[in-house]
Amino acid sequence: MNSNIHTFERLKELCAERNMRIYEIAQEYMSVSNDIPIKEVREFTLKSLNAMKDAIKCGLASNEPSYSGMCGNDCGKVQIAFDLHPPMFGGLFANIIKYALATSEENVRMGRIVACPTAGSCGILPSVIVAVSEYKNYSEEEQINALITGGEIGRVISQKLSLAGAVAGCQAECGVASAMAAAAVCQLRGGTVPQVISAVALALKNILGLTCDPVAGLVEVPCVKRNPFLAVHAITACELALANVKSVIPPDEVVDAMAQIGSLMSPMLKESSQAGLATTKTGLKIKKKLFKN
Amino acid sequence: MSNPSLFDIISPIMIGPSSSHTAGAVRLGLLARNIFGETPQEVTFKLYNSYASTGKGHGTDKGLLAGILGLKVDDIRIRHIFDSKLSQSLKYNFEFIQDFSRHPNAVDMYLKGSHEMFISGDSVGAGEIVITRINSFNVSLTGEYNTLILVYRDKPGMISAVTSMFQSKKLNIASLDCDRNARGKEASMVICVDGDLDDGVVNSIREMKDVYFVTYVRKLEK
Numbered sequence: 001m002n003s004n005i006h007t008f009e010r011l012k013e014l015c016a017e018r019n020m021r022i023y024e025i026a027q028e029y030m031s032v033s034n035d036i037p038i039k040e041v042r043e044f045t046l047k048s049l050n051a052m053k054d055a056i057k058c059g060l061a062s063n064e065p066s067y068s069g070m071c072g073n074d075c076g077k078v079q080i081a082f083d084l085h086p087p088m089f090g091g092l093f094a095n096i097i098k099y100a101l102a103t104s105e106e107n108v109r110m111g112r113i114v115a116c117p118t119a120g121s122c123g124i125l126p127s128v129i130v131a132v133s134e135y136k137n138y139s140e141e142e143q144i145n146a147l148i149t150g151g152e153i154g155r156v157i158s159q160k161l162s163l164a165g166a167v168a169g170c171q172a173e174c175g176v177a178s179a180m181a182a183a184a185v186c187q188l189r190g191g192t193v194p195q196v197i198s199a200v201a202l203a204l205k206n207i208l209g210l211t212c213d214p215v216a217g218l219v220e221v222p223c224v225k226r227n228p229f230l231a232v233h234a235i236t237a238c239e240l241a242l243a244n245v246k247s248v249i250p251p252d253e254v255v256d257a258m259a260q261i262g263s264l265m266s267p268m269l270k271e272s273s274q275a276g277l278a279t280t281k282t283g284l285k286i287k288k289k290l291f292k293n
Numbered sequence: 294m295s296n297p298s299l300f301d302i303i304s305p306i307m308i309g310p311s312s313s314h315t316a317g318a319v320r321l322g323l324l325a326r327n328i329f330g331e332t333p334q335e336v337t338f339k340l341y342n343s344y345a346s347t348g349k350g351h352g353t354d355k356g357l358l359a360g361i362l363g364l365k366v367d368d369i370r371i372r373h374i375f376d377s378k379l380s381q382s383l384k385y386n387f388e389f390i391q392d393f394s395r396h397p398n399a400v401d402m403y404l405k406g407s408h409e410m411f412i413s414g415d416s417v418g419a420g421e422i423v424i425t426r427i428n429s430f431n432v433s434l435t436g437e438y439n440t441l442i443l444v445y446r447d448k449p450g451m452i453s454a455v456t457s458m459f460q461s462k463k464l465n466i467a468s469l470d471c472d473r474n475a476r477g478k479e480a481s482m483v484i485c486v487d488g489d490l491d492d493g494v495v496n497s498i499r500e501m502k503d504v505y506f507v508t509y510v511r512k513l514e515k
Contacts, residue, residue, distance in 0.1 A: 026299055027299075029299075030298065030299045030300065033298070034298075034300075041299070044300060044303075044304070045303060047306070048303045048304055048306060051306040051367075066310070066350075067349065067350050067352065068350050106309065107309030107310045108309060108310045109309075109372070110308050110309055110310065110315070110352050110355070110371065110372035111308070111309060111369070111372070112306060112307070112308055112309075112367055112369055113306075113307065113308075113309050114303070114304060114305070114306050114307075115304070115305055115307055115312050115316070115420070116302065116303050116304070117302050117303075118312060118419075119307065119309050119310055119311055119312050119315070119316070120310070120311070122309070147303060148299065148303075150303075151299045151302045151303040152299060152302075154297075154302040154303075155297060155298065155299050155301075155302050158296075158297045158302065159296070162418075163297075163302075163419075164418055164419065166418070180302075216347070216350065217343065217346060217347040217350070218310070218347055218350040218351065219309070219310040219311050219351065220310070220350075290350065291346070
């Protein structure tokens with residue numbers, strides 16, 4: 001059995017030995033370790049996928065602000081602007097940005113989302129899977145394969161570091177979400193297993209060091225807008241990987257570097273709001289105003 | 294959550310914005326409700342540290358109350374729980390405290406109904422929680438197992454008397470923790486089991502001599 005896959009190297013080897021895709025290895029492992037049929041693993045995944053789609057739908061239709069009032073109507077602005085002037089990268093690009101914002105705004109207004117891997121990064125994977133699948137007409141089964149692939153990438157990374165801003169900064173939340181999304185799209189596009197894993201390394205390598213310094217300690221600024229940025233980042237990683245561009249540093253070593261950077265990062269920049277954006281003049285002013293209430 | 298599974302990564306479906314401050318709060322409320330055994334008529338919540346400073350912005354207060362009322366982490370009613378009919382049935386209030394001897398995301402809950410109870414808990418990350426105190430007893434309850442909690446008089450033979458009930462039903466004990474106020478005084482036992490206890494076992498334990506209080510708490514759904 002595929003017990004304890006801790007590294008991308010091992011995952012790649014297993015896929016090659018058994019001539020399987022990442023999602024096949026992952027769903028089989030989940031099935032065996034939880035003693036449930038593979039069908040149930042896929043049903044669980046579909047439930048998450050559907051909840052992601054619902055969150056996008058609700059988010060697109062709402063302009064309700066968050067409790068703090070800092071976020072909530074950017075997706076609305078983007079929709080109006082894109083209808084008037086389509087973005088130069090086209091409709092797919094427009095949808096990725098809209099869906100990522102829709103989901104993360106839905107999160108801050110206390111809507112229902114899927115924490116994948118975390119609530120603060122909840123817009124990245126859904127926006128990419130859903131927008132690309134609409135664009136290319138990928139079936140529900142293919143979308144499930146993509147979500148399981150992304151999930152397995154997150155699981156392997158989480159063997160080495162905790163996916164929490166308080167532990168390793170935002171690189172471990174939005175950064176990992178972006179790597180998961182890169183892998184998911186690469187799976188959808190029919191990339192080989194080495195290409196999928198390359199996409200992960202490329203995505204991760206280019207967000208190393210990202211801090212978690214939210215204004216007033218809330219999952220809003222910069223989190224909400226960071227979601228569309230890192231969704232697009234995932235597409236860049238996927239396109240490079242599909243062109244056989246490889247990370248010079250192998251994926252497992254990139255994860256090691258990320259864990260090391262996470263532990264070297266000052267606690268003031270890890271979800272404690274003691275530095276960075278949180279303590280800018282404006283950040284502090286917002287905090288003061290919020291806490292007066 | 295040291296070794297998350299695939300399911301942990303692609304879930305939970307939850308009300309935002311924060312797994313520790315919103316979903317964790319709902320689960321703390323829900324587990325407290327299950328321990329208390331009924332919907333209370335009155336609750337005071339004391340939120341500490343980060344729960345106190347960022348709680349309103351993260352809906353921690355709404356999450357705790359929703360949990361006490363029996364709502365789950367993905368229930369859309371959490372957002373408007375203060376305006377909901379559900380919350381009109383009980384009196385509640387919130388206090389916000391900075392005390393760095395406590396966990397960053399700690400809460401104390403004083404529950405009143407047909408009886409009274411004091412429950413403390415921490416939200417330890419990724420929606421995972423620990424109930425740390427029930428009345429005067431230190432406990433460690435994560436909601437991952439079906440759990441029997443009892444308060445009894447500290448005396449020889451109590452543990453074996455209780456656990457033999459489990460044995461007779463062929464139930465496996467996953468963990469057992471005891472605490473006591475003083476020798477021969479009130480003591481607590483927290484027993485996590487694989488499988489499910491039936492009412493018969495719980496009732497027979499309740500009727501045992503020197504057992505003051507028994508409650509059976511079912512595990513929280515993931």
